[in-house]
Amino acid sequence: MNFYNIKTQNKTIYLIHIICPVLCLYLCACKNQNYILYYNKVNEIDSIYRMANKPEKAIKKFIRLFHKYEPKNQELTEEYKTYIKLADQYHKNFGGKKSLYKLITLVAPYGNEYKKLYPLCKKYGIDSLEANQKVADWKMGLNRALIDSFSIAMMRDQEGRPENIALVYKNIEKNINLFFWTFEHYGFPDGQKIGRLGNDNVFIAMPTLLSHMIGSKKYPEFRKKLFEYVKSGHCSPQEYALMSDTYDYYKNTAVRYSLRNNNQDSVRVNRNRKSIGLPSIKHSSKIRKDKFKKI
Numbered sequence: 001m002n003f004y005n006i007k008t009q010n011k012t013i014y015l016i017h018i019i020c021p022v023l024c025l026y027l028c029a030c031k032n033q034n035y036i037l038y039y040n041k042v043n044e045i046d047s048i049y050r051m052a053n054k055p056e057k058a059i060k061k062f063i064r065l066f067h068k069y070e071p072k073n074q075e076l077t078e079e080y081k082t083y084i085k086l087a088d089q090y091h092k093n094f095g096g097k098k099s100l101y102k103l104i105t106l107v108a109p110y111g112n113e114y115k116k117l118y119p120l121c122k123k124y125g126i127d128s129l130e131a132n133q134k135v136a137d138w139k140m141g142l143n144r145a146l147i148d149s150f151s152i153a154m155m156r157d158q159e160g161r162p163e164n165i166a167l168v169y170k171n172i173e174k175n176i177n178l179f180f181w182t183f184e185h186y187g188f189p190d191g192q193k194i195g196r197l198g199n200d201n202v203f204i205a206m207p208t209l210l211s212h213m214i215g216s217k218k219y220p221e222f223r224k225k226l227f228e229y230v231k232s233g234h235c236s237p238q239e240y241a242l243m244s245d246t247y248d249y250y251k252n253t254a255v256r257y258s259l260r261n262n263n264q265d266s267v268r269v270n271r272n273r274k275s276i277g278l279p280s281i282k283h284s285s286k287i288r289k290d291k292f293k294k295i
Contacts, residue, residue, distance in 0.1 A: 035233030038069045039277025042079045047283055050290065055086050062086075063094075073106040074236060076287050077279075080106060081117075088120060096124050104131055108138045109191035143193050146182065150189060150209075151198030153178055157209055169215055176216045183225055188234035207242045214247040223247070230276055237277040 049058035062083040071080040087094035107114040121131050153175045160167030182189050198204045213222050229235035270280045
């Protein structure tokens, strides 16, 4: 081996020693991101756009947010879709095809909802056939074993209700054990893993399944684990809040995240909402009104 090869080899080894630790730190940082901070930032930006009526300022803040976090597209808020549509409207670069492919995948669990994106996709060179193929590819990547398990869990969840209480509680224990097994092997069974429709078009109503877990003795451990998935971005704050509120209601305490109970201290309720990434009561009400106005 000549001197030149030795020198090149040493330089390569040196670069590996420098780059690898930096890359590892970056990947760890991404893995350990707290999505409650993300949700609260989304709420802040959405407020700038929706309530302060400053869309161009919101676009800039969305760009910075999505550079730091892998985007979600939460129900009602639909922050990633909002960002892309606003950016297109104001002729800002949102990433073109690459970002639209990502949005199609995020919307894919909601049936034909992605088809509403056809006009925007066409504008950037993605025809309906390509969009359909993107969704078909997404479906191929779903976890069939989990779809089978949670289709059964959903049907089992309804057995015996409301008369056969013994059977209901027996099935709750089976389902909570399925959740813990899934957490251990696959993480949280979100829409990107199992979609929304199970076998034979059974609708997998995850919020309903989660809220029924309050009937188990293992619920405190389950709730703690679920909060970790809110932080990691796999369980939505809305799903966690519904489960948490159902438990607190039946324990005769305030329904902390409810929009309907006007007798509560709004400052305390909003603080509790923020602690899991939900918008304030006033902001949430505005989001809902805007959403249903469009339907």
